[in-house]
Amino acid sequence: MILPKRITRGDTVGVIAPASPPNYENLQKGITFLQSLGLHVKVGERLKSTYGYLAGTDQERIDDLHSMFADQSVKAVICACGGYGTARISDKLNYRLIANNPKIFWGYSDITYLHTAINQETGLVTFHGPMISSDLAKKDFDQLSKQMFLQLFEPTQIIYTEQLSSLQVVAKGETVAEIIGGNLTLITSTLGTRYEVNTKGKILLIEDVDEAPYRIDSMLNQLQLAGKLDDAAGIVIGNFKHAVAKNELPSLSLDQVLDTYFANLSKPVMKGFNIGHCIPNIAIPLGKAKLSTNDKKLIIAPGVI
Template sequence: MLMKPSKLKIGDKVGVIAPASPPKSEPLKKGIRFLEDLGLKVKVGNSVHKKYGYLAGNDTERIEDIHKMFSDSDVKAIFCACGGFGTGRIVSRLDFELIRQNPKIFWGYSDITFLHTAIHQQTGLVTFHGPMLSSDIGLEDVHEASKESFQQLFHTENFDYTYDKTKLETVSEGVATGHVIGGNLTLLVSTLGTPFEVNTKGKIFFIEDIDEEPYQVDRMLNQLKMAHKFKDASGIIIGDFKNCEPKKRERSLTLDEVLTEHIASTGKPALKGFNIGHSSPNIAIPVGSIGTMNTFEHSFIIESGISEGENE
């Protein structure tokens, strides 16, 4: 059953956690000030400032932060400070019944993709793939459109992707409707063969990534293709693939050639050029809400990811 979290109001308390790698201190402070400037009160998780190698505290500490934020009735939304690595280590130990009983806004991207996929598939909760506090909002030069994405949480209007639509290109023509699912390509591939394997059946499937060479993107797309994830999808949205250029190899296919070969061959409606992912701006979208894409109109519209009050 689909659940939409309640919208935010001025004065609400929100939580900040680091379920993967530790955030940089100064950018995080700036990101927290941004939330406060939106009129929100901020509660910071216990593991946010901890360091355990490349993780923000050990697995138990990061899990406890997630559980505490979801169980705290005063906390109306949970924002991830940054991505990095680590959510795949903790997802099998999450209390999904606790999350189901306490639905609220959950926001992040990149490594957080594993949590988006698992939480939505296990509970039906709509979550938000959007810019993070330390690695996006806390940067020196943050795009206003990235900041504006947070307004989705205060209003229940449908999301209509309008940012620089001139960049959008058709990979394969058609119209598709379905629940929107996806995220970081590397993390989506890492779900395969696990109890949290991404389910694309009848869904609009979106992908993005960063710092992967075309041959690496090729390998991951091929794995998803062999697992029928593109065949099962109703449509495909291609987000930003930042710095995904040839580096090691003298000869290489281009990123566009790789994407076209794997995705156009599916015959499913597909659009590319979206500022979704490791881009500036980073446009947030609700994961799990029903969307409609139309390649003839270069449009992508998604139902609001939040409810007016009581969870739907």
Template sequence: MIKPERLHEGDCVGIIAPAGPPDEKELFNGMDKLKQMKLTPVPARNLFQKKMYLAGKDEERLEDLHSMFLDPAIKAIICARGGYGTARLAPYLDYSIIRSNPKVFWGYSDITYLHMAIQMYSGLVTFHAPMVASDLGKNDCKIETFHTFSQLFYPHANLFNRFNSTIEVIKSGCGSGRIVGGNLTLLTDSLGTEFEISTSGRILFFEEVNEPAYRIDAMLTHMKWAGKFENVCGVVIGDIKAVKGESEKIRELLYEFFCNAPFPVVRGLEIGHCQPNYGIPLGVQAHLDTDRISLMIEPGVE
């Protein structure tokens, strides 16, 4: 896997919306937060386009992604928000452009599809991490979310343990491997396509938002029958933001589904549609140890 270069104060970072259109007030609030980090946000040419539930035509969103990777002045690409739309772009990406111009690619939720595609066909480490409008631009954005960007300036391992997170053990054990994953809906959507996630010998991470317990059950079952849990080295469950009245059902489901797994499983990490929302690199080595109740993920930049 290719690790992108670290950032430095004053670096230009491209802001793109490869899925849904961002709220403009939240977008500008989020870009102000990036300026506070001593970064220079550069809006993509088509950032403010709208086409129904998409942030512009497929061609426009694709152009923005390509142009940001091609521009040598841009040192990182940060997504404005998720929503829907990245699966429509994946078949048309020029992966040779990304492979030849590696840089930080940062986002989550619907961006999961691009994480899978870019890692598969470009070999670039990417980041499942808070976005400009939907995280930094919100009034309830917590300082920890702001601070998670520091890993881009000063490469350090991400450590989650009982002292600094809400991590809970479902199934005991230890496992090491490259960490992959993202939003559970998008992971399930990839099955049967040329972008289907590979989990063998890896630690699988997933998170979800506003789905009832039966839908999460259906997606996990789909993943199971597709063989995605057969050779994993561990499972890490991030934030599962539940619709009203579903939290306890989901908790029970997760324990029932994974309690007899032959690999370690933890849940409750504040990664996903939550505050704080911690960013993690995908495609790097990670070690899960339930005896120490810890997840260690190596740095995502050099």
């Protein structure tokens, strides 16, 4: 694993939109927050571009990402929002450029595809955390979630216990391994591609939003049939916001679906983590971690040096 360097007050961070176009008014509010941390902000040259449901053409979004990693004055790359589109550019990225210029890369949701691809192609530890347009501008965005950005300035061990949220043990165990993953839809979409998620001996993080239980069931079944659940050393179940049936037809509950795939695993599985499309949204580096159901604790090593 490659750890990026920490940033300092006065540094410049780059903001890009590698998926869908951001709400520009919300983007400005997010930039103001970054500036309040003592940071200078450089926005991607094509940040205002649109191409249907995408924040510009594939090449425009690639150019912005490459430009930020190549620019030696930019010390971190933060995504404005998710949506859709990162899978379209994953096979066209210059991973050697990224590996040769390791720096903080931050986002979640659709950015999961880039986390997976960058991790597997370069070994760079990236950050699964709230984004400046889709999250920071929300009126109810909380102080704890804002504080999570401070780990970019100092190596910080993340210790997640029930002091942050109620945690439930689905399957007992303890493991120390690299934590990977993020959005379940994006993880599943990597199957059969060059960037197929590698869960072997790793802790798999899953979360999602606006997916009915049958959809979550379908995706977990696909991961199971692909051997990804058996290969994993442990499972961290983040927030599944609005995971309810969309009509009045009979449905399994989210908990029933999760129990089907995880309750009988001989490895640690816990749910209830406020990681993902939720408030608070606890940001974590996708690096070395310890998951233990004995004391209901997830510990993640610092993501910067």
